[in-house]
Amino acid sequence: MKVLGIESSCDETAAAVVEDGKRILSNTIYSQIRLHRDFGGVVPELASREHIKRIDGVVTVALEEAGCSVEEIDGLAVTRGPGLIGSLLVGISFAKAYSLAVGKPLVGVNHLFSHLYAPELTGEILYPALGLIVSGGHTSLYAADGVLKYRRLARTRDDAAGEILDKVSKELRLGYPGGPVIERLASTGDPKRYPFTFPRFRDGSLDFSFSGLKSAALRIAVEEGERLKREDFAASFQNAIVEYMVEKLVIFIDQAAREGRPYRSLLLGGGVARNRRLRERVLEEGERRSLPVFLPEGDLCTDNGAMIAGLGFHYLTAGILYPYAAPPYSRYEPKGYQGEC
Ligand code: KG4
Ligand code: ZN
Numbered sequence: 001m002k003v004l005g006i007e008s009s010c011d012e013t014a015a016a017v018v019e020d021g022k023r024i025l026s027n028t029i030y031s032q033i034r035l036h037r038d039f040g041g042v043v044p045e046l047a048s049r050e051h052i053k054r055i056d057g058v059v060t061v062a063l064e065e066a067g068c069s070v071e072e073i074d075g076l077a078v079t080r081g082p083g084l085i086g087s088l089l090v091g092i093s094f095a096k097a098y099s100l101a102v103g104k105p106l107v108g109v110n111h112l113f114s115h116l117y118a119p120e121l122t123g124e125i126l127y128p129a130l131g132l133i134v135s136g137g138h139t140s141l142y143a144a145d146g147v148l149k150y151r152r153l154a155r156t157r158d159d160a161a162g163e164i165l166d167k168v169s170k171e172l173r174l175g176y177p178g179g180p181v182i183e184r185l186a187s188t189g190d191p192k193r194y195p196f197t198f199p200r201f202r203d204g205s206l207d208f209s210f211s212g213l214k215s216a217a218l219r220i221a222v223e224e225g226e227r228l229k230r231e232d233f234a235a236s237f238q239n240a241i242v243e244y245m246v247e248k249l250v251i252f253i254d255q256a257a258r259e260g261r262p263y264r265s266l267l268l269g270g271g272v273a274r275n276r277r278l279r280e281r282v283l284e285e286g287e288r289r290s291l292p293v294f295l296p297e298g299d300l301c302t303d304n305g306a307m308i309a310g311l312g313f314h315y316l317t318a319g320i321l322y323p324y325a326a327p328p329y330s331r332y333e334p335k336g337y338q339g340e341c
Contacts, residue, residue, distance in 0.1 A: 001074045002066075003316060005309025006059065008091030009083025009111050010137060011035075011042045013054040016305030017066035017073070021147075021313030024121055025066035027306040029299060030054045033177065040170030042136070048086030055094050062305060070102050077312020080108030080322060081329035083137065088328035096324055107315035108322030113150050114307040115269035116142055119294035121310050126264040126292060130252055132245060132282070135270030135302075136162035136177070139208050139245070141252060144267065147314050153252055156208040157201075161241050162272045164214040168237065172221055174230070182234045183275055189235030194220050196240035198247065206248055213240055242278045250285055257289075266293045273301045 002025070007014040011032040017025040032050050036042050063070065078095035081088060092108070099106035116131045131142040131150075139156040159167070162179055169178025174185070199212040217237050221228055249266070256263055266286050272278065279295055286293040300306065315321075 001313060001316070002068060002072060003309040003312045004059070004062065004073045004076050005109075005305040005307070005312055006055070006076065006078045006091045006095050007111075007114075007303050007305045007308045008051045008055065008087050009079045009081070010087060010303055011047050011050075012303040013051050013058045013091075014303060014305040014308075015055075015059040015062035016309045017062055017068055018121070018306055018309035018313065021310045022121065024306045025068065026062045026064075027299060027304055028058050028062040028065060029302075029304055030058050037176045040176050041166055042084070044084045044086055047084060048090055051087055051090035055090060059094070059098075070104075073102075073104055075105045075107065075312065075316045077107045077109050077308050077315065078322070079111045079114070079308055080326065081111065082331050083111055083328070085328055085330045088330075092328050096322075100324070105316060106322045106324075107312045107320060108326060109308050109312050109315060111303075112138060112140060112142070113148070114311045116144050116150055116267055117147065117311040118269050118296040118300045118304075118307040119267055120147065121300060121306055122296065123294060125267065125294055128261070128263050129265045129267050129294070130249065130256070130263045131267035131269065132249055132273075133270045134161045134245065134268075134272040134278075136160060136166060136272075138270060139210065141248060143256075143263075147311070148318070154206045154208060154248060156210055158209055158211040159214060161208075161210055161245065162270070164210045164217070165238075165241070165272070167214060168217045168221075171218055172230075174234075177271075179272055179275060182238050183277070185231050185234035186238040186277070189229070189231030189233070191232075191235040191239035193229065193232035194236035196236065198240070198244045206251060208244070208248065210241070213237075213244070238275070238277055242275070242281055245278065246281045246285060249282065253285070253289060253291070263291060266291055268293065268295050269301060271302045274298060
């Protein structure tokens with residue numbers, strides 16, 4: 001069964017054809033990074049306009065590269081949320097119209113679940129798995145009991161990890177996107193030079209909060225002024241973000257093991273999962289506990305159509321279709337909607 005997947009939730013216009021939820025026949029991505037660089041962050045209105053310009057071409061290339069005609073596609077899958085509402089609307093409107101025009105069924109895929117699914121495109125995830133999704137818009141931990149059996153354990157209450165990398169980088173005029181720039185600077189810096197403390201919630205919640213780390217970073221930059229060692233600053237800041245996330249990951253792994261329902265693997269996804277330091281640390285913690293870690297490679301970490309088409313196959317075979325009247329959503333899944341737990 002061949003599924004055409006369409007993704008437009010943020011600043012990548014992407015489409016892909018995937019067979020049986022596994023075999024990637026094409027994976028076409030148009031990145032808008034250059035468009036947003038001067039602003040130091042994604043400008044939603046510009047992103048929507050660019051999606052409108054690109055989507056037709058991206059879908060055409062994805063079909064061509066897969067060597068598929070529209071008739072050979074068994075169904076369409078589109079990201080229905082969460083994401084930027086204007087950006088989502090472009091992909092969703094396109095997919096709905098396309099589905100009606102060619103008479104193929106349409107499914108609407110939760111973007112975060114598709115990140116959890118991405119490692120299935122290159123391997124076989126061992127369930128139950130603990131997944132960390134970390135990008136410019138999200139930082140969440142999920143328990144995955146199987147495909148489409150996802151439960152959120154923790155989320156950020158304010159900024160996302162990628163967002164503070166981008167914002168701090170913008171304030172310090174280091175470049176855009178902040179994550180890779182800070183990673184490059186950090187490679188020759190001392191991670192112990194500038195101290196950061198991790199936020200804790202008084203109610204004992206294990207949710208994330210990144211706004212304090214962002215403020216601390218900006219305060220250090222102001223206090224140090226001209227004396228600021230950029231490499232040491234980048235290494236310390238990156239290390240704080242990574243260790244904060246790894247600390248939570250470890251708490252959940254150990255808690256599940258203590259309760260006699262251990263995880264069998266770890267998953268990592270989202271743009272920040274490209275970060276080498278984060279990958280190394282998650283691998284280390286996995287190894288220490290004999291837990292395999294599924295780390296999608298480059299293009300399958302960041303937003304792409306293949307993960308949408310891949311997970312879309314499972315929605316299709318489960319008969320969870322996307323009602324044409326359903327709207328996109330920017331943050332959380334509307335309650336009781338379309339078969340997720
Ligand atoms: O998943 P993504 O492409 O888009 C969404 O935000 O949904 O993630 C983009 C984020 C940006 O915040 C960017 O700074 C971060 O991923 N990022 C990285 C790296 N590459 C991209 N963060 C840390 N290290 C990297 N190598
Ligand atoms: Zn994403």
